[in-house]
């Protein structure tokens with residue numbers, strides 16, 4: 001399944017919030033939709049879901065208008081929407097029925113999802129008797145009860161402890177593996193790096209970067225190398241080894257850090273010569289690694305300035 005956002009423009013009053021954005025999401029590979037507060041992520045999601053129309057542009061699923069596709073959505077919004085005072089089982093069954101399940105199927109889906117979340121015992125409890133993290137898991141279950149084709153998760157990890165975060169990661173991975181179309185929006189870049197093969201960064205209503213995250217990282221210069229040795233004064237040993245091998249001019253910068261050294265090379269293709277020089281000098285190299293930028297660094301570079 002291919003979801004396409006094509007040249008979407010949206011204005012609220014005088015304010016143009018989306019300036020003609022285009023992006024694609026393929027099923028079986030999650031898209032990380034990123035951007036600073038107010039960049040237009042929620043507006044984009046709402047247009048994709050048909051909550052309100054775009055001023056112009058198209059939302060297509062496999063080349064046809066989304067509105068005619070019959071695709072089902074599961075949306076976990078940032079502001080959660082379940083009733084705190086109602087019994088969890090009752091409201092989940094109600095929601096599943098609203099989304100078209102028979103009563104028997106709805107009850108079965110609710111029991112299955114509560115079990116998946118490790119929370120079978122809360123069926124007859126009120127939502128507000130649960131901790132924030134456990135409420136969050138119920139919200140996620142409510143998003144997935146009807147086995148939607150397109151799953152949109154806005155900050156799904158907020159408030160979760162590491163064990164629950166790990167459970168949720170497994171659920172998201174299963175959705176992706178099951179061929180769902182998954183859009184994941186978060187300010188926590190670590191999670192985005194874990195799940196999303198593809199990213200789109202919005203800034204000032206425009207897509208300023210999109211594509212495969214691995215390819216994006218590989219497109220950055222590969223001239224910074226992290227080196228660590230098993231002992232001794234690393235920086236001094238490395239300088240001596242490079243000098244003996246006549247490679248001083250290849251290394252344009254050498255930054256000693258507490259547990260390693262970062263080298264900047266004039267020509268990254270010659271990094272093998274640096275490694276050979278270090279081993280040739282009898283140094284025990286623990287790590288020798290090309291440093292690629294983190295998503296956080298890429299994000300700050302691309303979205304740090306408001307366009």
Ligand SMILES: Nc1ncnc2c1ncn2[C@@H]1O[C@H](COP(=O)(O)OP(=O)(O)OP(=O)(O)O)[C@@H](O)[C@H]1O
Pocket residue numbers: 012013017035036037038039040041042043044078
């Ligand atoms: N219904 C509305 N009426 C007027 N302005 C709106 C409306 N909805 C959103 N906006 C404006 O559109 C811009 C984009 O908002 P949006 O909620 O899409 O951003 P976001 O990227 O999801 O931000 P956040 O990360 O803070 O959730 C903001 O300036 C916001 O104030």
